Amino acid sequence: MTLSDAQIQTLIAEAQAAMAEAHATYSNFTVGAALLMEDGSIVRGANIENASFGATICAERSAIASALSQGKRGIKAVAVTNATDTKITPCGICRQVLYEYGTDIPVICTNQSGEHMIHTISDLLPHAFTLD
């Protein structure tokens, strides 16, 4: 999917807003994600950490769980941001989970200033695992 500049800017702003809801008590590394769904809606997610560190949920998977739990299907694009100058890319687990919903999903990887780069999930996760 080709994203318009307006769509990109909206998704980045939504990811930044999502980041404000992060529960990142342990790492102090806040992350926000925003999904553009097939119906045109945007679903936010933030990282949710836990005292049992392995129970932490990343912002991307938080957004995906929220969208699907609301009955929404069809992920058209995702933006992910953080509070540093580095344009964050999804972790390996999130890449695998995103891949489940489309091999060509554009991932807008953003820093705190809104600077970004866009890669498809296939670019980020070559030779992905599937059951096919």
Ligand code: THU
């Ligand atoms: N984190 C995300 O939310 N998404 C990623 O793709 C990478 C890492 C979170 C998990 C944890 O709460 C914090 O960033 C530090 O690893």
